[in-house]
Amino acid sequence: MVTLTINGREIQVPPGTTILEACKMNGIEIPTLCHDEDLRLAGSCRMCIVEAKGRPLLVASCVTPAEQGMEIETESPAVVEARKVILELLLARHKLECHTCEKNGDCRLQDYCYKYGVKDSRFAEGGSPKYPITDPNPFIERDYEKCIMCTRCVRACEEITVARAINVQGRGHNAKIATVFDGNLADSPCVFCGQCVMVCPVGALSSKVSAGIGRPSDIDKRVLTTCTYCGTGCTLELNVKNNRVVGVSSNRDEEWSPVNKGALCVKGRFGWDFVNSPERLTAPLIKDNGEFREASWDEALDYIAEKLANIKTAYGPDAFAFFSSARATNEENYLAQKFTRAVMGTNNIDHCARL
Amino acid sequence: MANIKDIIARFSEKPGGLIEAYHALQKKYNYIPAEAIKEAAKIFGVSEAQAYGVATFYSYLSVKPRGKYIIRICESAPCHIAGADEVIKAFESELGIKTGETTPDGKFTFELTECVGQCQGSVVVTINGRPYLDVTPEKVPAILAEYS
Amino acid sequence: MIKEMRIVLRNADKIDPQNISDYIAAGGYKALEKARNMKPEDIISEVKKSNLRGRGGAGFNAGLKWSFVPQSETKYVVCNLDEGEPGTYKDRTIVEKDPHTLLEGMAICGHAIGSNKGFIYCRGEYPYIVEHLNHAIAQAKEEGVLGEFDIEVRMGGGAYVCGEETALIESIEGHRGEPRFKPPFPGVEGLWQKPTVVNNVETLANLPEIITRGAEWYSSIGSSTYPGTKVLTLSGDIVNKICIEVPTDTTIREVIYEFGGGIRGGKKLKAVQIGGTSGAFIPASMIDIPIDFDSMRNAGFTLGTGAVFVMDETRDIVDVVTRIAKFFEHESCGKCNPCREGTFRCYEIMKKINQGRASSDDLEKLQLLGRVMSKACLCGLGQAAPGPILTTLQHFRHEYERKLFLS
Numbered sequence: 021m022v023t024l025t026i027n028g029r030e031i032q033v034p035p036g037t038t039i040l041e042a043c044k045m046n047g048i049e050i051p052t053l054c055h056d057e058d059l060r061l062a063g064s065c066r067m068c069i070v071e072a073k074g075r076p077l078l079v080a081s082c083v084t085p086a087e088q089g090m091e092i093e094t095e096s097p098a099v100v101e102a103r104k105v106i107l108e109l110l111l112a113r114h115k116l117e118c119h120t121c122e123k124n125g126d127c128r129l130q131d132y133c134y135k136y137g138v139k140d141s142r143f144a145e146g147g148s149p150k151y152p153i154t155d156p157n158p159f160i161e162r163d164y165e166k167c168i169m170c171t172r173c174v175r176a177c178e179e180i181t182v183a184r185a186i187n188v189q190g191r192g193h194n195a196k197i198a199t200v201f202d203g204n205l206a207d208s209p210c211v212f213c214g215q216c217v218m219v220c221p222v223g224a225l226s227s228k229v230s231a232g233i234g235r236p237s238d239i240d241k242r243v244l245t246t247c248t249y250c251g252t253g254c255t256l257e258l259n260v261k262n263n264r265v266v267g268v269s270s271n272r273d274e275e276w277s278p279v280n281k282g283a284l285c286v287k288g289r290f291g292w293d294f295v296n297s298p299e300r301l302t303a304p305l306i307k308d309n310g311e312f313r314e315a316s317w318d319e320a321l322d323y324i325a326e327k328l329a330n331i332k333t334a335y336g337p338d339a340f341a342f343f344s345s346a347r348a349t350n351e352e353n354y355l356a357q358k359f360t361r362a363v364m365g366t367n368n369i370d371h372c373a374r375l
Numbered sequence: 376m377a378n379i380k381d382i383i384a385r386f387s388e389k390p391g392g393l394i395e396a397y398h399a400l401q402k403k404y405n406y407i408p409a410e411a412i413k414e415a416a417k418i419f420g421v422s423e424a425q426a427y428g429v430a431t432f433y434s435y436l437s438v439k440p441r442g443k444y445i446i447r448i449c450e451s452a453p454c455h456i457a458g459a460d461e462v463i464k465a466f467e468s469e470l471g472i473k474t475g476e477t478t479p480d481g482k483f484t485f486e487l488t489e490c491v492g493q494c495q496g497s498v499v500v501t502i503n504g505r506p507y508l509d510v511t512p513e514k515v516p517a518i519l520a521e522y523s
Numbered sequence: 524m525i526k527e528m529r530i531v532l533r534n535a536d537k538i539d540p541q542n543i544s545d546y547i548a549a550g551g552y553k554a555l556e557k558a559r560n561m562k563p564e565d566i567i568s569e570v571k572k573s574n575l576r577g578r579g580g581a582g583f584n585a586g587l588k589w590s591f592v593p594q595s596e597t598k599y600v601v602c603n604l605d606e607g608e609p610g611t612y613k614d615r616t617i618v619e620k621d622p623h624t625l626l627e628g629m630a631i632c633g634h635a636i637g638s639n640k641g642f643i644y645c646r647g648e649y650p651y652i653v654e655h656l657n658h659a660i661a662q663a664k665e666e667g668v669l670g671e672f673d674i675e676v677r678m679g680g681g682a683y684v685c686g687e688e689t690a691l692i693e694s695i696e697g698h699r700g701e702p703r704f705k706p707p708f709p710g711v712e713g714l715w716q717k718p719t720v721v722n723n724v725e726t727l728a729n730l731p732e733i734i735t736r737g738a739e740w741y742s743s744i745g746s747s748t749y750p751g752t753k754v755l756t757l758s759g760d761i762v763n764k765i766c767i768e769v770p771t772d773t774t775i776r777e778v779i780y781e782f783g784g785g786i787r788g789g790k791k792l793k794a795v796q797i798g799g800t801s802g803a804f805i806p807a808s809m810i811d812i813p814i815d816f817d818s819m820r821n822a823g824f825t826l827g828t829g830a831v832f833v834m835d836e837t838r839d840i841v842d843v844v845t846r847i848a849k850f851f852e853h854e855s856c857g858k859c860n861p862c863r864e865g866t867f868r869c870y871e872i873m874k875k876i877n878q879g880r881a882s883s884d885d886l887e888k889l890q891l892l893g894r895v896m897s898k899a900c901l902c903g904l905g906q907a908a909p910g911p912i913l914t915t916l917q918h919f920r921h922e923y924e925r926k927l928f929l930s
Contacts, residue, residue: 098898189427193864390696492607
C-alpha cells in the first residue's frame with residue numbers, strides 16, 4: 021500500500037491509484053471536466069489540479085499516481101486561484117444562455133462556477149469564436165459556442181461506439197470538434213447513438229427530441245426500464261415530467277445497467293416519442309368494407325381465431341406462418357412459437373432479429 | 376485519383392507515415408485534396424475525422440488549394456524588430472493580395488509563418504521552402520522576378 | 524580576448540559535411556568504435572559522470588535519463604531537431620556543418636541503451652536539412668560505420684509544440700502533435716509505447732568527444748554544475764549575428780560584447796532575451812551572470828535553447844512582447860484549457876496595452892493569468908508562454924505603464 025497525506029489526513033491506497041481516485045475513495049471531492057471513468061484519460065481540462073508539496077507545478081490528479089509520502093492539498097489558495105481562472109477562461113468562450121439551455125441545472129461548468137463563486141469572466145471582452153448551429157440532423161444539437169473542448173465526445177465515439185465520426189480539427193484557440201471536412205453528422209460515420217450527448221458535461225451536445233419539453237434538472241422522476249426495441253436488453257431511464265415521457269437518459273452504473281453500461285443506440289436514446297403519441301392505438305380495429313372500426317378485444321380475438329382456423333382447415337397448417345418481433349419480450353416470443361407449433365401445427369415461425 | 380493512391384501507397388508500410396504521405400501529396404498538389412484525406416485514412420487505418428484532424432493541425436499542411444509558389448514571411452520577434460511588417464506590406468502591394476490569399480492566376484500564395492530558424496538573416500522569407508535572408512521592402516520585386 | 528571552444532562544432536567549416544571520408548579522416552566514428560567495445564552500462568555511467576545535461580532546454584543529466592530505460596526488446600533513440608524557438612538556429616548549424624557527429628552520437632546512445640533504431644525528427648521548416656541528413660545516412664550505411672543501428676528522418680509540419688518530447692513522439696506516430704501527460708515518461712513508455720530516449724541534437728553531438736576524451740575532461744570545462752560548452756545563436760540588434768560555441772561559464776556580457784561585437788549602430792543595450800521566445804527578458808543591468816543553466820535559473824531566467832535575442836535602447840518592449848504573445852496564441856496545440864484559452868487572452872490583453880487602450884486592471888489580469896498558466900498548463904509550452912510577459916512586467920513595468928490609457 022501507498023501512504024500519502026491529503027488535506028492533512030493520512031490515507032492508504034493500493035499502488036497505481038491516481039490521486040483523484042484516492043480522493044474519491046476518501047470522500048474528497050475534486051472538480052473534473054475531461055475525466056470520465058469509462059474513457060481513456062486526457063488530463064487536459066486541468067480542473068482537477070492539486071498542490072503536491074515540494075513540486076513547483078500543480079499536478080493533474082486524474083493522471084498522477086499517488087506516491088509514497090506525497091502531501092496533497094486539494095483546495096489550497098494556489099489551486100483555487102487556478103481553478104477560478106480556468107473557469108473564467110472557459111466562461112469567456114461559452115455562450116451564456118443558461119435560461120434556455122437544455123443542460124441548465126445539470127451542467128458541470130455551472131456547478132463549478134457556483135462552487136467557486138465565479139459570476140462572470142474577466143477575460144471575455146475580446147469575444148470568442150463564432151460557430152453557427154447548422155447541423156440539420158433530427159437527433160443531436162451541436163452548439164460549439166458552448167463547447168469546452170474536453171474531448172469526451174470524441175473519446176466516447178471512438179471507444180464506446182467505435183463509430184469514430186468526430187475528432188479535433190485545427191489547433192489552439194481555433195480547435196473545434198468536427199467530422200471530416202467539418203460537415204454534418206449525417207455525412208459521417210455517425211450512427212446517432214448519442215453517446216456523445218451522454219458524456220458531454222455542458223450544453224454543447226443535447227437531444228433535439230427532448231428540446232423544450234423537459235430538461236434533466238426539472239423532470240419529476242427517472243424510471244429505470246429495459247429498452248423494448250430489440251433483444252439486447254439495454255437498460256435506460258425514462259425521464260418523466262407531468263406523467264409524460266420527455267426524454268431518455270443513461271444509467272451508467274454497471275450494477276443497474278449490466279448489458280450496456282449506459283450506452284444506447286439511436287432508437288433507444290431518441291426513439292421514445294411514440295409513447296405519448298396521440299396516434300397510438302388504444303383499441304383493436306377491424307376493417308369493414310375497407311374502413312377501420314373500433315372493436316372490443318373479445319370480438320377481435322374471436323375474429324382472428326375463426327380466420328386462422330379456417331385457413332388451417334382449408335389449406336393445411338403450412339399455409340400459415342408467424343413472424344415475430346424483437347420488440348416483444350422473450351416470454352411473448354416463446355408463446356408465439358408455442359402457438360405456431362402446438363396450435364397451428366407448423367414450423368413456419370421466424371423472427372426479425374434474424375435479419 | 377490514381378496518382379493520389381500511388382503517392383499515399385508509397386508510405387503505407389511506414390508506421391505513422393500519414394504525415395510523410397501528406398508532405399508528399401503537398402509536394403505535388405501544394406495542398407491535400409479531400410479525396411487524399413479519405414484515401415489516407417483508409418490506408419493508415421485511422422478514421423477520416425482523425426486524418427482530417429491531423430491535416431488541420433500542422434500549419435505547413437493545407438486542406439485548401441494554394442498557389443504554385445508558397446511565400447512565407449517570418450514574423451517572429453527577431454524578424455518583427457528587423458522590420459517584417461514593412462516587408463509584408465511590400466509583398467502585399469507587389470502581389471496585390473493580402474496574407475493568407477492566393478493570386479488570381481494561382482501562382483503565389485502569401486502566408487505568415489513563425490520562426491524558420493534563419494535568424495542570422497532576419498527578415499526571412501521562404502519560397503517553397505527556400506530561404507531568402509535579410510529581405511527588405513526594396514528587395515521584394517527582384518525576389519518575385521525570379522519566379523516570373 | 525576570449526575565444527570560442529568548439530566541441531560540437533569541432534569540424535565546422537573544416538570538413539566537407541557532404542563527404543563522410545572527411546569526417547572519418549578527422550577522427551570520426553572512432554568514438555563509436557570505442558563505445559562498441561565498452562559495456563553499455565559503462566557508457567551510461569561515463570556520460571552520467573561527464574554531467575552532460577540536456578541542451579534542448581530542460582537541462583536534465585543525459586546519462587541519468589538513459590539509466591531509467593527499462594529492459595525491452597524494442598527501444599528507440601529519438602533526436603529532437605525541431606528547434607522552433609524563435610532566435611534559435613544552432614541545431615540546424617550543427618547538422619549543416621557536421622551531420623555525422625550527430626549520427627555518431629545517436630549510434631553511441633543506441634549502443635548504451637540497447638536500441639538499434641533511431642529517428643531524427645526534423646522541423647518542417649528545414650526540408651533541405653532532411654535531404655542533407657538522408658545523404659549523410661546513406662553514406663554512413665554505405666561505409667557500414669553505423670553497424671546494426673538504423674536511422675530514419677521524419678519531417679514535422681510546422682508546429683512549435685512538437686519540440687516538446689511527447690508531442691514530438693505523437694507526431695512521429697502520425698498523429699496531431701498534442702503532448703501526453705507524464706508519467707509515464709518516454710524513457711519508459713514512448714514511441715509506440717516502447718522505451719524511448721529523446722535527446723536534443725546538441726546533446727547527442729557532444730557524445731563522440733565525451734567518449735573519446737572521457738568524462739573527466741568534459742566535466743572540467745565551463746561551469747561545474749552544467750559543464751561543457753553551449754552553442755548559442757545571436758540575433759536581433761547585435762553586430763555579429765552568428766552561431767558560437769562557448770564554455771558554459773561565459774557571461775552574457777561576454778557573449779554580447781566580445782563575441783557579438785556589441786550593439787549595432789553604437790546604441791545601448793536595453794534587454795536580451797535568452798533561450799528562445801519563451802525566455803525571460805534580461806535587463807542590461809543583469810548581464811554579468813554566466814550562461815549556465817543553474818546560474819540563469821537562480822537569477823530567475825532560463826538558458827533554454829541558447830538563443831540570444833538582443834534589443835537595443837530604442838526597442839519597444841511592449842510591442843515585442845505583444846508579438847511574442849501572438850506567437851504562443853498561434854502555436855498552442857489547444858489540448859489543455861489554461862494554454863488554449865490563456866495564450867489567446869494574453870495576446871488579446873497585450874494588444875490592448877500595446878494600442879494604448881488598457882488600464883492598470885489589465886496588467887493585474889495579465890499577471891494573474893501568467894501565474895496560473897505557468898503552474899497549471901499540461902506541458903512546457905503553456906507553462907513557459909507567460910515567461911516573457913511576467914519578466915517584462917517585473918523588469919520593464921514602466922514601459923507598460925507608459926502605454927496605459929489612464930496614465
